[in-house]
Amino acid sequence: MRLLRPLSLRGRVTWTVLGLLAVILVVLFTAVDIALSARLHADARTRLTDRVALAGRLDPQLGAQQLVDRLRGDGVTARLCVRDGGGCVAAASDPAPPGRRFPAGGPARHRPTGARTEVPVETAGSVIFVRTGLRGNQVLTLSLDTTQITDALRRLIFLEVVGGLLALLLAGLAAARLSRAALRPLEDMTALAGRIAAGDRGRRLGHPRTDSELGRTAAAFDSMLDELEAALVTANAAEAGMRSFLADASHELRTPMAGLQANAELLLREELDRPDRERVAVAMIRETRRATRLVDDLLTTARLGQGGIRLATEPVDLARLAETETARARTLAPQLSFAVSADPAPVVHGDPVRLGQIVTNLLDNARHATPAGGTVTVTVRRDGERVVLEVADTGPGVPAIDRALIFERFGRGDTSRSRDTGGAGLGLPIARGLAAAHGGDLRYVDSPAGARFRVELPAAT
Structure with missing residues (x-):
């Protein structure tokens, strides 16, 4: 799984945005599908129960065939049968309702005109139906096939999937372009660091705005480069000063040491009388004191430079x-x-x-x-x-x-x-x-x- 992770920050930002957008789309489309399915099935049940109420009002006024023709339509099929095994009245094109021919139990009760009661809606496969008793020991069966609702939901889901993929594709392209533009200061910073490492010092990002995170980062990067270059200049100056100091100290010490060496060699080579030996000894003491004072001065100078x-x-x-x-x-x-x-x-x-x-x-x-x-x-x-x-x-x-x-x-x-x-x-x-x-x-x-x-x-x- 680690091999599938993008290495660049821009890639991680793009994939993170796409993942978040995909989750939002899935949740949104699922909620829409569930709500729409519930709404359409509720409307189908309401159509059946409304037709039952209409049948109760029209039953005393219309004949059997007229009542069936009035109740059918808009996907609803109607069938009116006599409970004791008599004939049924239905449109020729309407299929027979599912389930048993008559509901279980005793004879159907006559629904009073204009009365509205709760009628249970039954389901058989993709068909929902209701049965209710009318006067004259008749049973009215109203049914509705929900296949069209299911097909409509499937087409909607297909369109959502296709539209979601297109939306993710466009969002990915837009996120990649926007992230490239947003992260350009980081790329400039990387390129600038490479040029400085190659010896091209003195360059700066010079970001004009410092009211954003990247702007403040660029400003801090420029300040860091200024401090580093100032420290480098100071270090070079200190190194040059140290080299000069050591060279001067060596040069200064060479004089008394050369005098000591010359006088010591003179004492070894020559047979000097007492006044000459004393003169050489005094010169050696003088050069020794000179070297000692120089060493003391060098030590004091070094301590002053270090604050010691x-x-x-x-x-x-x-x-x-x-x-x-x-x-x-x-x-x-x-x-x-x-x-x-x-x-x-x-x-x-x-x-x-x-x-x-x-x-x-x-x-x-x-x-x-x-x-x-x-x-x-x-x-x-x-x-x-x-x-x-x-x-x-x-x-x-x-x-x-x-x-x-x-x-x-x-x-x-x-x-x-x-x-x-x-x-x-x-x-x-x-x-x-x-x-x-x-x-x-x-x-x-x-x-x-x-x-x-x-x-x-x-x-x-």
């Missing part, structure tokens, strides 16, 4: 933190001047270690970009619900074309922030990520001279 930075928040006096980090920068760059200007008690809620990392990265960026004799200024102030920290230097500044690049991983901008004079290009991206983790922001702002970076953080309540 954990902050141990507490109230932090940003002015005191700036003073501490500036003091460290003075020892690293004695050739520069450092100045701190702060409002009283600019407190924020944050992780003091991570906030210190933000300030350190900004100060490192400033001292690498500022030539000897320059000045680095740190300003901390309260601005409404925010605390603003600015680090400005008297270096060459950042050209407008490079201001977006410096916040990207391994982006350095101009040559003043190159690998030789600066870090790996991760300080500013890490500082911006940490500021965002605290609910703030880091951006570059215009300055009359040099570069100026502004950090805005929510003030502690």
Whole structure:
């Protein structure tokens, strides 16, 4: 039975409609046939009983032959016989009534003129008949052959079958055409999915109406394709970014590792005196620290990208933190001047270690970009619900074309922030990520001279 089931949705819909229509037609035709048969047989019985009543009224007025001729017709045959075995009066063409000649029992009772009594209707095969007694010991037999009714019902059933089959055929054709038109969006959806799978991306169904089930399905399908393509673009961009990140990280790590290898080989090959050995050892330590810091920065960058930075928040006096980090920068760059200007008690809620990392990265960026004799200024102030920290230097500044690049991983901008004079290009991206983790922001702002970076953080309540 499963092999006979149509595989397509259109076929299932068509066969379901035809099956339902066939059941409705069968029930309707059966009900019509039963009701019509009952009605026609009831009319036949009514004709016989009405003729019996008419015979009771005409019996005193007409003779036997006249009474028979008056009662017969319209399919009804009449026969008037004497009960004691006398002759019968009937039309020559009328057949003899079925059953016994006279009804069982005693002599028939005379029906009073105009009297109407219930006369039992008997059946013999396809013939129905009634017998009633008239005056003069006479018996009137009225009969009606129902063969014509049966034939008429058979012809009706034949016409119903033929008409029903034609109706089912036409309904099947109409249902197939209508279902094809109704399900066309599904076919379009299937064809579109095939083209997209073949590489023809960017196509959409574009169903104009969304007030129907198929229209809403088409709109949802288009939205799904938009989301999938956006996710694909994002995934491709993320993959490209990861490849670039790994390439840049490998390139950055190659420099300290190459220095370590060269110094180690120098120690093995040469017989160096103590000052030279100490110089090589100091260079190896410097390259090791450089590689360690780069690895730490890479780990921090990866955690920022995954939202995995954990902050141990507490109230932090940003002015005191700036003073501490500036003091460290003075020892690293004695050739520069450092100045701190702060409002009283600019407190924020944050992780003091991570906030210190933000300030350190900004100060490192400033001292690498500022030539000897320059000045680095740190300003901390309260601005409404925010605390603003600015680090400005008297270096060459950042050209407008490079201001977006410096916040990207391994982006350095101009040559003043190159690998030789600066870090790996991760300080500013890490500082911006940490500021965002605290609910703030880091951006570059215009300055009359040099570069100026502004950090805005929510003030502690």
